[in-house]
Amino acid sequence: xxxxxxxxxxxxxxxxxxFIYHRSQAGAEAxxxxxxxxxxxxxxxxxxxxxxxxxxxxxxxxxxxxxxxARARYIQLRVQQMKQEAASDSVE
Numbered sequence: 001x002x003x004x005x006x007x008x009x010x011x012x013x014x015x016x017x018x019f020i021y022h023r024s025q026a027g028a029e030a031x032x033x034x035x036x037x038x039x040x041x042x043x044x045x046x047x048x049x050x051x052x053x054x055x056x057x058x059x060x061x062x063x064x065x066x067x068x069x070a071r072a073r074y075i076q077l078r079v080q081q082m083k084q085e086a087a088s089d090s091v092e
Contacts, residue, residue: 042078
């Protein structure tokens with residue numbers, strides 16, 4: 001019985017490791033080579049306070065008023081917005 005439990009625990013540990021590894025690789029594949037530039041642009045806009053106010057309001061709502069969290073969410077949202085703009089420009 002103890003051998004079975006040890007095997008079960010080992011199998012669960014291996015499964016968890018595989019799941020974590022697979023999730024990290026999926027995130028790495030979802031980015032493209034221009035993402036770093038987009039993150040830099042979004043951060044610069046935020047630092048210089050040249051922000052999209054509607055996007056900032058969305059980020060503040062998501063962050064429940066926490067400005068630090070809202071800054072991170074704003075950058076993520078802005079990068080998504082830039083990706084969508086690039087995709088729509090490439091289609092036309």
